[in-house]
Amino acid sequence: MPTHNDPDTFTFFPVLIGDIGGTNARFAILLDAYAEPKEFPILATADFATIDEAIQSGVLDKTSLQPRSAILAVAGPIKGDEIHLTNCDWVIQPKGMIRDLGFEHVEVINDFEAQGLAAASLEPEYLEKVGPGETHPSLSRVVVGPGTGLGVSGLVHARHTWFPVPGEGGHIDIGPRTARDYELFPLYEPIEGRISAEQVLCGRGMMNIYHAVSKANGTEPVAANPAEVTALWSQGRDSAAVETIELFATYLGRVAGDLALIFMARGGVFLAGGIAQKILPALRQPHFRAAFEDKAPHSELLGTIPTFVITHPLAALSGLAAYARTPIRFGVATEGRRWKA
Incomplete structure (x- = not known):
């Protein structure tokens, strides 16, 4: 099983972190391991046909930063190259994100894994x-x-x-x-x-x-x-x-x-x-x-x-940021959940 001790699984900054729920999507960009996350306005999932459209319109079009990596926490089981959210029509296709949005790496974890990371680091x-x-x-x-x-x-x-x-x-x-x-x-x-x-x-x-x-x-x-x-x-x-x-x-x-x-x-x-x-x-x-x-x-x-x-207003993003900064602190399995260009 790949771990974050493997060079192939290190986080490459800048990194886009995202908490994708059934109703809202929250995004931030972490410039490096020491920076505070640059947060973007909360997006309603119903306002966008796809997550790619939401990331492009709600994040990438509003900054000069181009994230090299994306770490996304999603409300649904992660199986294969197409990830369906439980309470939302979005389908996450990491290979398509790499092709169309310019990421070098995309990692997808469960949204409550991110909440767990927050509970360990807040x-x-x-x-x-x-x-x-x-x-x-x-x-x-x-x-x-x-x-x-x-x-x-x-x-x-x-x-x-x-x-x-x-x-x-x-x-x-x-x-x-x-x-x-x-x-x-x-x-x-x-x-x-x-x-x-x-x-x-x-x-x-x-x-x-x-x-x-x-x-x-x-x-x-x-x-x-x-x-x-x-x-x-x-x-x-x-x-x-x-x-x-x-x-x-x-x-x-x-x-x-x-x-x-x-x-x-x-x-x-x-x-x-x-x-x-x-x-x-x-x-x-x-x-x-x-x-x-x-x-x-x-x-x-x-x-x-x-x-x-x-009580943190963006707890899952805080957990993802902690994970991106020091992945060695967290035993997050990456096998079958990390894609690279």
Whole structure:
């Protein structure tokens, strides 16, 4: 397996780093290993037919810098020379990028690998601690991020190196626990007959909860989108919105606790993405940590694991920048995920 100890896999500066989600694409250029990233305006993926068009119009046409390399974090599994995003119509074709956009190297990793790189490298000022527990600096970590979908990654430390572990953990099953859950779960929209974590823990998942709560209460929905739900919740103007955010925090705590057990994440669980930042006051309330720790027979263990909200506005780009500067710190597999001219 190629590693970053091999000359063939070093980063060539300047490097374009990109965080490609289902809704937005964020780009920056790193001139060298010591420079701060030059950031570009956030692009809506729906505004561009292809990622190549977005990079050309949104980045290359706006700077005299010509990146030699590109490191892209994408929301979807990476298989072969055509990479399809899970919640976006873009198809990433690294060989075409090399041919048409002038890159010498293109590397593609999972978007939550990039969040994992951020969890291993962010300054404490960008980590808002929620609840008890103490961090063990070199022990396993988990990153969970509700956004357009539900992203999950692990982070394992060995031989002085952080190894991000990508996956599709957002699609695990989630089931009812309380009497209220048993009222609501039959009203949640399933995916092929089941309720996955992503069906309730993402933007559309928030709306799934909201519509179910409204129906169970016999009320008409007031909010039309997640932003309106969070606004009504913060204003305390809609009881369905208030319960929706409480349930969202509870379900997020349950899933985060399960993942903490799977990875034995004594190094902490890190909540990524804009939704976690927006509902931070709700996560500070008892619902989240109570659900996180309610894992008999291991509730006492979960009580010792800290949870954090990542508050950096461009966390994935920060993680990619750390990786580009010092790849030897991170055990990112490049086989089948790096292309060169």
